[in-house]
Amino acid sequence: MKLRQRLAMEWLAVALLASCVVAALTSWESLSRLDNLVYDQLSAIDRPTPPSEILIVKIDEDSLAAYGKWPWSRQRHVELFDQLAVGDPAAIGFDILLSEPGDPEDDARLAQSIAGNRDLYLPLHFVFPGSNGAEYDVKQPIEPLRQAAAGIGHVNLAIDTDGVVRRAALCFGDKAAKEDWPHLIELIYRAVHRQPSPAYDRLEDCEKRLLMPFADRGSYTSVSYAALAEGQVPLTFLQDKIILIGATANGLGDQYPVPLGDGGTLAGVEIMANLFGAIARDDFVLPLSFPQQLALSLLPTWILLIGFWRWRPRTTIIVSFGLILAILLSSVLLMQFQLWLAPAAALVGVILVYPIWGWRRLQATSDFMDSELQNFHRSSVDIPIMRPDLGPVDVITGQAEKLTHAISHIRDLRRFINDALSNLPDPMFITDLDGKVKFVNRLAQTGMEDGAQDLALDDMLDRFVSPTDLQGVHEYLDLKNRPTKHDYVDFTSLDGQIFAMRRAPVVSDDGVLRGHIHYLADITEVAHAAQQREEVLELLSHDMRAPQAAILALLDGKEPDDTTSRIEDHARRTLALADNFVGLARIESSEFEGEDILLAELVAEANDSLWPLSNARSIVCELEDQSDGAFISGEPSSLYRSFVNLIDNAIKYSPHGGKVEITIRVTELDRQPHVSVSVADQGSGMSDEMLGQLFERFASDDREAHSSIKGAGLGLNFVAKVIERHGGHIRGENRRSGGACFTVVLPLAPEIESQDD
CATH class of the missing domain: 3.30.565.10 (Histidine kinase-like ATPase, C-terminal domain)
Known part of the structure; x- marks a missing residue:
């Protein structure tokens, strides 16, 4: 294979490999940890301002010290909700799951207290995996509370592969119930603004996970659960506020890592406060769709791949570093438009393709020189001793010197090939792609005083093939009537001999078709034997069938008895035997x-x-x-x-x-x-x-x-x-x-x- 073609194939292989790697990394999100790390650093550049209307009611250590260990009795929540009803907040989100019934009177009293608050929303939770082989279980509040609440929304957190909460889904689809459960915070937004959030309306699939910006830790206003329940917080402080109630004490297990850069955790209720801020500001960062992410990830790799054919190595390395910087800047720029380009796959593509291409290009050049040297040694019958090397050098330089020495020698194999072909036991000739005869062996040359060199193929066939078989030979050569089992055609020559003609391609070292070899095998004796075999079969069939048919004709119409029945059975058996025998012989010797x-x-x-x-x-x-x-x-x-x-x-x-x-x-x-x-x-x-x-x-x-x-x-x-x-x-x-x-x-x-x- 020539060096240019080898390099083209190597380039294509590198391009396919790099593209497949980038596509696989993009599809499988194998580098999500690196992408998340970049996102965390970029999102920390400009933290959002939290909404002033959010008030977090914390079940903190002080509340646990005041009311005892968790869980508390229903009466504790009744006291809180009664205080909230007087304060008249805009909406309330209670991030405590009450899915197990308690004392019926306490449950009824709590339901009455919940009903006394306008726009109070309770959570439901999806447990993965579900029981009895189900994908998940839906944990809802008990029936009295569910009826008393203004609505129920899911509070499941979307945790990334590194265990950090960066994303949120504005709804979760309950496949069994064939309905979508909006997020608790989405319901609160609707209660305040009397319409779905803009982010929810834009999504074709509300289950799509959106990246949400986080405000600085501690930037949301909060009060203690116990202080509010015991009336220590002025009720005017609650008016028109959005109240989010949840556990913040470390021992309650509602703490999650978040991308705040300080390595700490954040309570679930504080995460929901940040989610409301993102909904209210409408500043979710939307990850690019897979086709967009894949296209932008492949673009730098293909810019570099195309540049390999156009730029010098120095330019290529400069462009490589420039592309790495451009990828990172693109992620920063797109974040300003609330879009997220995960840069890791694109970075790996650029970092991967440059060294691989350099290695394959050097390997292709080295293999090319080795191949040429080996071809020289294989094709040479008597090669003079090569001159010694000038001194120790690297492998590539040594190969170049050997190749220089090798191509200075003459490789004369034409006579050897000519002698071998000329002495073949059957006629043979070679034609080029234009149908001109370029070589004729001794038997094919016989009787041609004017020679056959540059003779047209049709003229050559006219000298060998009888007129009755000429059309069949042409159809074989045109690939119109080539047999399915045997790639040859039989014909009778002008002197009555029978030949089997086979055509084979002549291909150069680089795989390019240069012409065809036409080989004529003399099968006169074999053809005659086959003809005699068919005549014997016909004769055998006729001689076996005719007497039996005559017997059956004589028996037709006679009164049947035991003797005539036996004679008829024997006659029919002999006919069947003849049919089977001849049929078997013809099946094995004829085309389907x-x-x-x-x-x-x-x-x-x-x-x-x-x-x-x-x-x-x-x-x-x-x-x-x-x-x-x-x-x-x-x-x-x-x-x-x-x-x-x-x-x-x-x-x-x-x-x-x-x-x-x-x-x-x-x-x-x-x-x-x-x-x-x-x-x-x-x-x-x-x-x-x-x-x-x-x-x-x-x-x-x-x-x-x-x-x-x-x-x-x-x-x-x-x-x-x-x-x-x-x-x-x-x-x-x-x-x-x-x-x-x-x-x-x-x-x-x-x-x-x-x-x-």
Whole structure:
């Protein structure tokens, strides 16, 4: 392979590898930790200002010290809600899950207190995984509280792979209930503003996770749960506030890592306060869609890949560092438009592609020089001793010196090739792509005093091929009538010899087609032997069939008795033997020539032909057609004979007055449509010894046959050969209910199959 082509393929391989790596990293989010780290640093540049209307009511250490260990009684919450009802806040979010019933009177009192507050919303929670194999369980407040609340919203947190909460989903779909549960904070926003949030309206899928900005730690106004419940907070301080109630004490387990840069955690209720701020400001950062992320991640890599063909190495390394900086700046710029470009995959693509391409380019150059040196040594018969190296050098320089020495020698192999081709035992000539003869061996040159060099291919064929076979040779060369099994064409020469002509391509070292070799093998003796074989088969068939046909003609019309029946049976057996023998011989020596056949019609015709035989023994042949008019591609004569053999055997081995069942149906084999034909009798079945050699030649077991004439063992062998020739399968087995069953499976005709599709 030439160096230019090798480098092009190496470049393409590097491009595909880098693209696949970038696409895989983008799809699998394998570098999400690095992306998250970059996002955390960028988001810390400009922290948002928290909304002034948010007031967090904390279940803190002071509240636990005042009221005792968690959980508290319902009465504690009643006291708080009664205080809130007087304060008249704008909306209340209670981030405590009350999914287990308590004392009925306490539950009723709490429900009454909840109902006394306007726009008080309770949480529900989704537990993963769910019980009893469910994907998740929905934990809702108990029924009295659920009825008393203004609404119920989910409070599940979206935790990234590094365990940090950066994202939030404004709803969660409950697949079992076929409904979406908005987030508790989304419901509070709707209660205050009487409409869904702009972020919610824009989302095609409200379950999409959005990156939310976090305000500085401690920037939200908060009061202690106990202080508020005991009336220590002025009620005017609550008016028109959005109250968020939740646990902040460390021992209550509602603390989560957040991207604040100080390594600390934040209570769930404070995270929800930040979520409300993001909803109110409408400053969620939306991750780019996968196609957008993939395109922008691949862009720097492909800029560098294209530059490899245009820039010098110094320019390429400068551009590489510039692209790394551009990727980071793009993430910063897009964040100003509330879009997030995860930069890690793009950075890896740029960092990966430069060294890999440098390595593959150097390796390709080194391999090219090695290959040329090896070709030189292989093709040289007598190479002079090469000059010694000038001194120790690196591998590449050494290869360059050896290549310089090698290409200074003459590689003269033309005479050797010419001698080898000229002395071939059969005629051979080579043509170029324009059909001009460029080389002729000695036998092909015989009788051409004017020479054959640059002779047109048609003129060359005119000197060898008889006019009657010339068209067939041209069709073979034009690839219009090339045989399927044997890639050659037979023809008779002008002097009566028979040749098999084969054409092969002449391809250069770099895989480019340069011409064709035409080889003419003398098969005169083989062709004559084949012709004699066919004549013998015809003679044998005629000499075996004619006397038996005469016998059957003489017996026709005579009064049947035991002797005439035996004579007729022997005559019919001999006819069947002749048909099977000749059929087997022709199958093995002829090409398959199929045509579309309605299989049910052919089987029915074979069955009808055996009616006299079945009727004589009071045997009923039932044909059940479930094939829906299935067509196959086959040879009618041999298939017809095969089904006659199978049905004849079934009649032969069935008891007097029995039944032969023939079933045709469409089936599927290896995910391809086929049609099957089963022939079952009610005989005693086949012996184990016979089952192992059913389709071998001369295998026969007539011990159970209801006939005085023993079979020759060619019928099933003929059937197996025919079915195999049609690309099908046949099997024989004993049925549990008694008797033998043979099943033939054949592929549907391709044309019919495509029409059905």
